[in-house]
Amino acid sequence: MIKKLAVAGTAVLALTLSACGGGDTGGTPGEGATGGTLTLSISQDMKSWDLAEAGLGHSEQYYQPVFDPLLRLDQQGEVKENLATSWTYDPALTTLTLKLRTDVKFSDGSALDSTAVKTSLLHAKAGTGESAAKLKSIDDVQAPDPSTAVVKLTAPDPGLLRNFANVPGMIASSTALTAASGPVGSGPYKLDASASTAGTEYVFVGNPDYWNKKDFPFDTIVMKTLDDPTAETNALLAGQVDGASITPDRIPALEGGGLDITKFYSGIVEGLYIWDRAGKITPALADVRVRQALNYAFDTKAIVKVAKKGLGETTTQHFAPDSEAFSADLDKKYGYDPAKAKALLAEAGYAGGFDVVMPDISTLFPEAQAAMVEQLGAVGVRVQLDKIPFSQFMPSLLQGKYALSYFKTGSTDPWNVIQLLVKEKATWNPLGYKDDHALDLVNRISLATGEEQDKLYKELNEYMVDQAWDAPWNFVQDVYASSKRVQVTTQPYSMLPPIYNFKPAS
Amino acid sequence: MVSFLLRRLLAGITLVLLVASATFVMLNFTGADIARNIVGETATPEQAWAKATELGLDEPLALRYIEWLGATLTGDLGKSWFTTVPVGTTLQTALPVTLSIILGALIISALVSVVLGSLAAVRAGWFDKTVQFSAVLADAVPGFLVALALALVIAVNFGWLPATGYVPYQRSVVEWLRSITLPSIALAFGAIAATTLQLRGSMFDVLQRDYVRTLRSRGLTENSIVFKHALRNAAPPALTVLSLQFIGLVGGAVIVEKVFGLRGIGSLATAAAVQGDAPVVLGVVIVMVLLVVAVNLVADLAYGWLNPKVRAE
Numbered sequence: 001m002i003k004k005l006a007v008a009g010t011a012v013l014a015l016t017l018s019a020c021g022g023g024d025t026g027g028t029p030g031e032g033a034t035g036g037t038l039t040l041s042i043s044q045d046m047k048s049w050d051l052a053e054a055g056l057g058h059s060e061q062y063y064q065p066v067f068d069p070l071l072r073l074d075q076q077g078e079v080k081e082n083l084a085t086s087w088t089y090d091p092a093l094t095t096l097t098l099k100l101r102t103d104v105k106f107s108d109g110s111a112l113d114s115t116a117v118k119t120s121l122l123h124a125k126a127g128t129g130e131s132a133a134k135l136k137s138i139d140d141v142q143a144p145d146p147s148t149a150v151v152k153l154t155a156p157d158p159g160l161l162r163n164f165a166n167v168p169g170m171i172a173s174s175t176a177l178t179a180a181s182g183p184v185g186s187g188p189y190k191l192d193a194s195a196s197t198a199g200t201e202y203v204f205v206g207n208p209d210y211w212n213k214k215d216f217p218f219d220t221i222v223m224k225t226l227d228d229p230t231a232e233t234n235a236l237l238a239g240q241v242d243g244a245s246i247t248p249d250r251i252p253a254l255e256g257g258g259l260d261i262t263k264f265y266s267g268i269v270e271g272l273y274i275w276d277r278a279g280k281i282t283p284a285l286a287d288v289r290v291r292q293a294l295n296y297a298f299d300t301k302a303i304v305k306v307a308k309k310g311l312g313e314t315t316t317q318h319f320a321p322d323s324e325a326f327s328a329d330l331d332k333k334y335g336y337d338p339a340k341a342k343a344l345l346a347e348a349g350y351a352g353g354f355d356v357v358m359p360d361i362s363t364l365f366p367e368a369q370a371a372m373v374e375q376l377g378a379v380g381v382r383v384q385l386d387k388i389p390f391s392q393f394m395p396s397l398l399q400g401k402y403a404l405s406y407f408k409t410g411s412t413d414p415w416n417v418i419q420l421l422v423k424e425k426a427t428w429n430p431l432g433y434k435d436d437h438a439l440d441l442v443n444r445i446s447l448a449t450g451e452e453q454d455k456l457y458k459e460l461n462e463y464m465v466d467q468a469w470d471a472p473w474n475f476v477q478d479v480y481a482s483s484k485r486v487q488v489t490t491q492p493y494s495m496l497p498p499i500y501n502f503k504p505a506s
Numbered sequence: 507m508v509s510f511l512l513r514r515l516l517a518g519i520t521l522v523l524l525v526a527s528a529t530f531v532m533l534n535f536t537g538a539d540i541a542r543n544i545v546g547e548t549a550t551p552e553q554a555w556a557k558a559t560e561l562g563l564d565e566p567l568a569l570r571y572i573e574w575l576g577a578t579l580t581g582d583l584g585k586s587w588f589t590t591v592p593v594g595t596t597l598q599t600a601l602p603v604t605l606s607i608i609l610g611a612l613i614i615s616a617l618v619s620v621v622l623g624s625l626a627a628v629r630a631g632w633f634d635k636t637v638q639f640s641a642v643l644a645d646a647v648p649g650f651l652v653a654l655a656l657a658l659v660i661a662v663n664f665g666w667l668p669a670t671g672y673v674p675y676q677r678s679v680v681e682w683l684r685s686i687t688l689p690s691i692a693l694a695f696g697a698i699a700a701t702t703l704q705l706r707g708s709m710f711d712v713l714q715r716d717y718v719r720t721l722r723s724r725g726l727t728e729n730s731i732v733f734k735h736a737l738r739n740a741a742p743p744a745l746t747v748l749s750l751q752f753i754g755l756v757g758g759a760v761i762v763e764k765v766f767g768l769r770g771i772g773s774l775a776t777a778a779a780v781q782g783d784a785p786v787v788l789g790v791v792i793v794m795v796l797l798v799v800a801v802n803l804v805a806d807l808a809y810g811w812l813n814p815k816v817r818a819e
Contacts, residue, residue, distance in 0.1 A: 047544075048590040056546065128557045130546040197599055198591050200672070200769040224671065224767070227777060230654065231670045231767030237662045238669035257662075391538040391782075394547065398539070409547060420548055427550050 038218040038486060038502055041226045041235060041244035045199050049179030049191075051120065052127020054167050056134075057495045058245065064499045065189035065204035065221050066107075067170035070098060070117070071161060075501065077322055077412070077492030079161045083112065083171060083186070084149075093156035093447060098149045104211055106173035106186045114143035120171040121151070134159070134168040156446040158453065159415035162493060188216040188499075200225055215500045236481055243482040245496055248311040254481045262480045264490040265313065267320035267417075270408030271473035272298070272372060275400065277433045282356050282403035289348040291468030294404075295334035296341035297379040298372075300473045307367035312474035316465050318410060318417050320475060322492035325414040325457035330465045341379040353380025358405050359393055360385040368406055400430040408476060412493045414457050418442055421469075422460070438463060511803070518799035522792055529791045530574060530784070534567055538782040544588055561587055574788070583792070584785035586778075593789035596774065601793060603672045604770035606682070607762065608755045610690025615697040616748060622698075623705030623744070624732055627713060637702065645699035649758050653692035653765040660688055670767030689766045693758050697751040704747045708740040715739075749805035753798055 046062040047055040054063060072082040084098040104112040118141040125135035137157035142150040153160070163169060176184035182193050189204035196202045204221040206213075224241060226232040233250050235241040237257040246254065255261055272294060279286025300314040316333050319325035345351065356376075362369050362385075373383045388396060397405060409428055411417055420426055422442055424434045441460040448456055480497060482488045489501040541558035542549070558564055562573070577584060583593035626637040661669035667688050675682035712718065713736055721731050760772030771790055778786035 045589055047588060050590070053590055056548075128545060128553060128560055130549060133545070133549050133553050195677075197672075197674070197769070199589065199596060199599060199774075225769070226670060226767045228764040228767060228773075230657075230765055234657050234662055234669040234765075235671075235767060238665060240669055240671065391536055394542060395539040398542065398551070411548070416548070425550070427548060 035217045035219040035504065037220040037222060038499070039222040039224065039240065039242050040499075040502075041224045041232050041241040042496070043225075043227050043229075043232065043245065045225045045227075046202075047129060049183040050127070050177070051124040051129075051167070051170055051172050051179075052132050052177075053129040054124075054127075054131040054170075056130040056167060059130075060167055060494065061496050061499060062202065062223060063167050063170055063183075064187065065223075066183045066187045066191055067167075067172060067185035068104070068187045069165055069167070069169035070171065071165040071169055072500075073162065073165045073491060073493055073498075075489050075491050077162075079165055082165070083117075084164075087161065089449070093449070094153045096151040096153070096160065098151065100147045100149060101211065102147050104186050105209055106175075106184055107190045107207055107209075108173050108175055108184045110173055110175060111146075112171060112186045113146040114149040115146070116174050117141065117149040117171055118143045119174045120177065123172070123177045124168065124170075131167040134163040134166075157415075158446055159413055159419070162413050162415075166493070186210075188213065189221055217504055218502070221499060236483070239483065241483075242486045243480065243488055243497070243502065246479050246481045248309055248477070248479055250481070251479060259481045259483060260488075262482065262488065262490055263311070263477050264480070265320060265322070265412075265475045266478050266495045267323070267410045267412035267493075268408050268476040268478075269315065269318050269320075269410040269472045269474070270312075270368075270406070270476050271300075272376075272404060272471040273407040273428070274404055274468070274470050275397070275429075275431050275433075276403035277435075277467075277469070278431065280403075280431055281400075282354065284348070284350050284354045285403055287348040288467055289344045290350060290354075291471070292334070293341040293344035293348070293379060294376070294381070294471040295468050296337045296344065297375050297381070298471060298473060299336040299375060301336070303368070303371045304474050307365075307371050308474065308477075311477040311479070313477070314474045315472050317461055318421060318464065318470070318472060319414050319457070319461045320410065320412040320492075322412045323414045323417075323457070324454040325417070325461040327458050327461055330462060333465050334468075338375075338379050345380055350380070353382055355382045355384060356404055357384045357386050357402065359396060359402055360387045361390075361393070361406050363390055365406060372406055398427075398430050400432075414461075415445075418445070418460075422464070435467070438467075514799070514803050514806075518796065518803075521799060522795045525795050526578070526788055526792050527571070527575070529788055530571055531567070533782070533784045533787060536782060540587065540782045540784075543781060578788075578792070583789045586783055586786050588781055588783050588786075593785050596786060597771075597789050597793055600769055600771050600774045602674065603768050604756065604759050604763070604772060606672070606675075606686045607689040607693055607759060607768070607770065608752060610686045611693035611697060611755055612748065612752060614690055614694040615701050615751065618694070618698045619701035619705050619744065619748075620737065623702045624709055624737060626702070626706045627709035627740075628728070628732055634706070637706065641699040641703050643699075644695055647695065649692060649696055650761045650765060652695045653689070653762050656688045656692050657765055672768045672770075689759075689762045689768060692765070693755055693762050696758065697748075697755060701744055701747050701751065705740060705744040708743045709736060712736045712740045745805060745808055749801055749808075752801045756794065756797070 040061060042058055042061055044058050046059050047053055068083050070082060070084045072080050074080050083104060084100055086099045088097050100114060100117065106112055121135065121138060121141050124132055125138050137153045137155060137160065138151055139154045140152040144150060171186065173184040183191055188207055188210045190207050192203040192205045202223045206219050226235060229247060229250065232244050233253060236244055236254055236259055251261055274285055274291055276282055276285045284290045295316065304310065304312040304314055315331050317330050345353065376383055396402065409420060411420065421428050422438055423429065424432055438460060441456055441463065445453055445456045445460065478495065480488065480490060485505050487503045487505055488497050490497050491501055541554045541561065541563060545553050545557050562570055585592050586596060622637050626634040657669050660666050667684050671685055673681035673685045718731060718736060721735055756772065759770055760776055763770040763773040771793065774786065775790040778790065
C-alpha cells in the first residue's frame with residue numbers, strides 16, 4: 001500500500017512540475033493588435049442570463065458580450081446609435097420611435113426586428129431584477145414595421161435613453177427570453193458554455209456574424225468571478241487577469257506590480273444623509289438653518305484626506321461632475337466653519353445643541369464614523385450610536401428608523417438621482433419627505449428637453465444645496481486596475497468600463 | 507455488516523434532516539432584508555416587495571418549511587435566490603473543487619506523515635526532536651498565512667503555478683493538478699503536523715512490542731518491519747486523526763478557497779450565508795452533513811480492513 005501511495009505521490013509531483021510554466025488556465029491575455037484574449041475580473045457573480053432578472057452596476061459587464069443594446073454611450077457619456085440608428089420623441093415625450101438596423105441577427109439565426117425588440121423589452125419589463133426596474137415607465141411597445149419600434153410610456157422618462165444604452169436596452173432572442181439553455185443575443189460574442197463554469201468563469205467567443213466587429217478587437221473574452229480581494233490582487237499581479245475594479249488600499253501593491261491604475265467617479269456621494277427633513281424624529285432637523293449648520297460642521301477636506309486616504313473629491317451636491325445638473329460653484333456654498341455652524345444652531349434655537357441617534361457603522365467605516373461623531377459633537381450635536389448588526393443597517397434605514405446616518409449612494413445620471421432621493425416615494429426618502437418646490441421642478445424636468453432641461457436640473461441642484469437636503473462630504477473615487485497588455489478607458493454612467501472601451505495595448 | 511451500514515445510513519439521514527431544519531429556522535431570524543439585497547439599493551419598495559412575494563417570503567414560516575421539506579425530500583433543492591441557478595447545479599460545480607483540494611491535502615498529509623512519523627519513531631534522537639518541533643510550529647502557523655505565502659511566492663513571483671482558479675479534471679488533468687497543488691499544500695500544512703505526531707507516537711509503541719522483536723530475530727529487514735508490519739498496526743489511530751482532519755479540512759478550505767479564488771463549497775457557503783441565499787445555504791448544509799456521515803462510515807470500514815480484530819467485533 002505504501003509503495004502504491006508513494007508511486008501515486010511521485011506521479012502527482014511529476015505531473016505538477018512538468019506543467020510548471022505552461023499555459024495560463026485563465027487564457028492568455030490579448031496579444032497586440034490581433035486581439036487575443038481579454039480576461040476581466042468581476043467581484044460579484046452575475047444574477048441571471050434572463051434580462052428580466054438582470055443586475056446592474058458591477059453585473060453589467062457580464063451581459064455586454066452576448067447582448068447588444070438599442071443605444072450606446074460614447075466615452076463622454078453621450079447617447080449614440082447602436083441597434084437603433086435614430087430615435088425621436090413626440091411633443092408629449094411619452095412616445096419614443098426607434099428606427100432599427102436591418103442587418104442584425106441573433107446568434108440562433110433569427111432576425112432582430114421590431115417584433116423581437118417588443119417581445120424582449122416587454123419580457124424584461126415584467127421582471128423583478130434591477131434592470132427591469134429601469135423599464136417600468138414603459139406602457140407598451142409597438143412594431144408597425146420590421147425596422148420601427150414605438151415605445152409608449154406612462155409618463156415622460158428622462159433617463160430612458162441612457163438606460164437603453166445599458167442592460168435595460170439589451171435585446172434577447174424571442175426563442176430564449178428566459179435563457180433557460182443559455183443566453184441568445186445579437187452581441188459581439190457568444191457564451192461558450194462548455195468552457196464556462198457558472199459562478200466562476202464565463203468564456204465568450206467572437207460572434208462571426210456580428211455587424212460591428214471593429215469595436216471589439218479581442219477574439220475571446222473571459223470573465224472571472226473573484227469575490228476575494230486577495231485572490232483578485234494575486235490574479236492581477238500574476239497576469240491571469242487584465243482588468244478589475246479595486247479598492248483604494250490595493251493601489252500601492254498593484255502599481256508596484258506594474259499595473260495601470262485609473263481613477264474615476266461613478267457618481268456615488270457619501271456623507272451625512274438627513275432622512276428626517278420634516279423633523280418627525282428629530283424636530284431640530286425641520287429647520288433649514290440646522291441642516292445648513294450640519295454642512296458647516298464637517299471638515300470634508302480632512303475627512304477625504306484622512307478617512308478616505310485622499311481618494312475622493314469634496315462636494316456639497318448630489319449631482320456628479322459629469323451630469324447636466326452639476327454646478328462647480330455650488331461646491332463653494334459651505335466650507336468648514338464650526339463657529340458659523342454654532343451660530344446657525346443658536347439662531348434656530350438650539351444654542352445648547354441637540355441629541356440624535358444614529359446607526360453604528362464602526363465595523364465597516366470606522367474612520368468615517370469617528371470623524372462624523374467628533375465633528376458633529378464639536379458644534380453641539382450629541383450623537384448616540386445605536387449598535388445594530390450590519391445586516392440590519394439597510395433595513396433600518398429603509399424603515400425610517402433614523403433621522404440621520406452616514407450613507408453613500410448616487411448615480412451620474414441626474415434623473416436616477418431624482419428617482420433615488422428626491423421624489424416623495426423615492427427609495428432613499430424613507431420618511432417620505434415632501435418638498436413641493438422640488439417636486440414641481442422634477443415635474444418640469446420630466447417635461448423638458450435639451451438646454452431647458454439642463455437649466456432645470458441645475459435649478460433643482462441649487463435648491464437642494466441651499467436647503468441643505470443632506471450634508472455630502474465627497475464623490476467616492478472608483479479605481480480600475482489594468483495590465484499593460486490592454487488600454488482601457490473609463491466612462492461616465494458606468495461603474496465598470498464597458499468591454500468596447502478595452503483595446504489591445506499595441 | 508449490512509445491519510451496521512443500515513443503522514449508520516438511517517442515523518445519517520436523521521442528522522441531515524435535523525441540521526437542515528435547524529438551519530432553515532435560523533436563516534429566518536437573521537433580520538436581513540433578502541429581497542432588498544437582491545433587487546439592489548436603488549430599487550423602489552414596491553420592487554423589493556414584488557421580489558419578496560416572488561420568493562414566497564411573505565408566507566408564514568411553517569408553510570415555507572413544509573414546502574421546502576417536501577421539495578427537498580423529492581430531491582429538489584430549489585434555485586439560488588440571487589443567481590437563479592439550480593442549487594443542485596451549483597453544488598455539482600462547487601463540490602469537486604473542495605473535494606479535489608481536500609483529497610490533495612489528505613494525500614500530501616498521509617504521505618508526509620507516514621515518512622516523517624515513521625522515521626521519527628525509528629531514528630529517535632535529534633531527528634525525532636526536529637520532527638516534533640516542526641510539527642508544533644506547523645500547527646501554530648495559521649492556514650491563511652501559508653496560503654498567502656504560497657500564492658505570492660510560487661504563483662505571483664515565480665509564476666510556476668496559477669495564483670487563482672480551478673480547472674476541472676475533465677478539461678485537462680494536468681491543469682487540474684496545477685490548479686489544486688498550491689491550495690492542497692496550504693490546506694495540508696496543519697493536517698500534516700497532527701497526523702505526523704499521532705503516527706510517531708503509535709509507531710513508537712508498536713516498535714516496542716514483542717512481535718516486532720520476533721520479526722527482527724527472524725532476520726527481516728528494518729524497512730520490511732517498519733513499513734510492512736509495524737505501520738499496519740500503527741496506522742488506525744493515525745487514520746482516526748486523518749478522518750477527523752477531513753472534516754476539519756472542510757472548514758480550512760473556506761480560507762484557502764478564498765485566497766486562491768476557488769468557487770468551492772467553503773466559499774460558496776460563506777458567500778451564500780452573507781447574502782442570505784437560503785436555498786444555497788441549505789443545499790451546502792445537506793451536502794456537508796452527508797459528507798461527514800460518509801467519511802465516518804469510510805473510516806469505520808477502513809479500520810476493519812486494517813485491523814482484522816475490528817472486523818471480527
